[in-house]
Amino acid sequence: MPAETHVEQTPMGPDEVLSLIRERLAEILEIDESRVTRDARFADDLEADSLALIELVEILEAELGERTVGFSVDDEDLAELTTVGEAVDYVVARLGASAA
Amino acid sequence: MTDGQRVVVAVDAMGGDRAPGEIVAGAARAVAELDVGVLLVGRVAEIEPLLLQGDVPEDLEVLDAADVIAMDDEPLSAVRKQKDSSIVRAVEAVKDGRADAVVSAGNTGAVTTAAVLRLGRFKGVPSPAIAVPIPVAGQHPQVLVDAGAVVNPAPERLAQYAVMASEYAQVRWDLATPRIGLLSNGEEAGKGDELRKAAYPLLERIPGFVGNVEGRDFMHADTVDVIVTDGFTGNIALKTLEGALRALSGLVFGVLDATDEARQASSVIMPDLLRLAESYDPDVTGGAALLGVKGMTVISHGASSARAIVNAVSVAADCARRGVVDRMRDAVRREAVTREAVTDAG
Numbered sequence: 001m002p003a004e005t006h007v008e009q010t011p012m013g014p015d016e017v018l019s020l021i022r023e024r025l026a027e028i029l030e031i032d033e034s035r036v037t038r039d040a041r042f043a044d045d046l047e048a049d050s051l052a053l054i055e056l057v058e059i060l061e062a063e064l065g066e067r068t069v070g071f072s073v074d075d076e077d078l079a080e081l082t083t084v085g086e087a088v089d090y091v092v093a094r095l096g097a098s099a100a
Numbered sequence: 101m102t103d104g105q106r107v108v109v110a111v112d113a114m115g116g117d118r119a120p121g122e123i124v125a126g127a128a129r130a131v132a133e134l135d136v137g138v139l140l141v142g143r144v145a146e147i148e149p150l151l152l153q154g155d156v157p158e159d160l161e162v163l164d165a166a167d168v169i170a171m172d173d174e175p176l177s178a179v180r181k182q183k184d185s186s187i188v189r190a191v192e193a194v195k196d197g198r199a200d201a202v203v204s205a206g207n208t209g210a211v212t213t214a215a216v217l218r219l220g221r222f223k224g225v226p227s228p229a230i231a232v233p234i235p236v237a238g239q240h241p242q243v244l245v246d247a248g249a250v251v252n253p254a255p256e257r258l259a260q261y262a263v264m265a266s267e268y269a270q271v272r273w274d275l276a277t278p279r280i281g282l283l284s285n286g287e288e289a290g291k292g293d294e295l296r297k298a299a300y301p302l303l304e305r306i307p308g309f310v311g312n313v314e315g316r317d318f319m320h321a322d323t324v325d326v327i328v329t330d331g332f333t334g335n336i337a338l339k340t341l342e343g344a345l346r347a348l349s350g351l352v353f354g355v356l357d358a359t360d361e362a363r364q365a366s367s368v369i370m371p372d373l374l375r376l377a378e379s380y381d382p383d384v385t386g387g388a389a390l391l392g393v394k395g396m397t398v399i400s401h402g403a404s405s406a407r408a409i410v411n412a413v414s415v416a417a418d419c420a421r422r423g424v425v426d427r428m429r430d431a432v433r434r435e436a437v438t439r440e441a442v443t444d445a446g
């Protein structure tokens with residue numbers, strides 16, 4: 001495992017990723033964090049438009065990129081993510097792929 | 101910008117159907133004719149030969165940006181993938197303090213996306229709106245907001261648009277309390293779809309609100325100064341006006357050129373007609389303003405000429421000097437127009 005691919009060794013689990021997404025999305029949408037649950041749908045429940053999701057992605061790439069070099073989100077995949085839970089699972093999988 | 105310093109406007113040199121030639125020419129003219137500095141952003145290799153064709157003004161700088169976002173690129177992914185594009189770099193110049201405002205005639209969606217991601221939105225304003233000046237004979241233009249940024253906004257967004265556009269109109273045309281109308285299908289308060297019915301009581305709390313207006317109230321001096329609507333109907337209204345004006349001018353000039361007698365008669369009124377037609381030229385209105393982002397952003401139309409860029413730079417610089425962005429942000433905070441606030445007030 002090349003050292004440069006892991007700035008920090010501890011991998012993030014689903015709970016930690018959910019916590020990060022909940023915090024950042026609540027900031028972007030200016031809503032209470034309690035509304036950002038795994039089941040919450042971005043458009044229907046949280047009124048998050050595509051611009052808000054891109055903001056979230058840019059923040060996640062910047063913050064998670066510090067832990068796992070090479071972490072990124074494909075724009076094409078964004079349309080498939082309709083709930084917070086799906087986004088959490090996607091990020092966890094991408095973190096795993098980047099670390100492998 | 102500090103007191104006594106010259107305002108600098110970042111100009112996206114590569115954006116627009118006539119870029120970079122007309123944009124570079126317009127930027128050079130703006131520096132020569134206005135009390136403003138310009139930071140031209142784009143491919144240096146393409147910009148510099150254009151500048152060498154004339155005298156390069158002292159207050160014109162060039163910032164290299166290798167990428168160009170095309171007019172038909174998908175805005176969100178274009179901004180994310182082309183971080184060294186002229187649009188992104190021009191907006192970043194405002195964020196970094198190198199410029200006080202930005203002008204682009206490029207991809208509107210990409211300019212909006214870059215402004216949101218790099219400059220940030222006002223607190224409480226989820227998405228920016230596009231405010232377009234609509235020419236009115238014999239007086240200042242009306243402001244149409246939103247002309248297409250958000251297709252399906254919540255009712256309180258329309259109230260925010262009204263608050264921001266009112267501040268903008270106050271500064272642009274020195275209006276004390278701009279008259280605000282909600283675009284609907286009838287003047288009575290109960291007219292309209294669910295969005296308009298829900299937005300009406302929120303707008304009633306805003307100084308200057310006069311009620312519903314109809315499509316026929318566009319371009320008339322005795323109606324309102326600000327017309328508020330959602331981005332879907334706003335864009336349709338704007339394009340309808342453009343199409344109708346083009347058709348009408350074609351008909352008028354066609355009649356005046358139809359016969360020898362008509363041509364002879366038209367020589368008398370043609371100078372006045374041409375002056376009138378020019379006042380409706382989008383090149384002279386100064387472009388659309390993006391309301392709700394933390395930096396003065398002006399979007400000039402896609403076919404912008406050098407003159408359009410001069411006017412857009414003039415508007416951007418004037419708004420920067422007069423602190424329009426801060427005024428709009430303060431007004432949104434002050435008015436705090438929410439459905440909850442209206443309900444609480446009974």
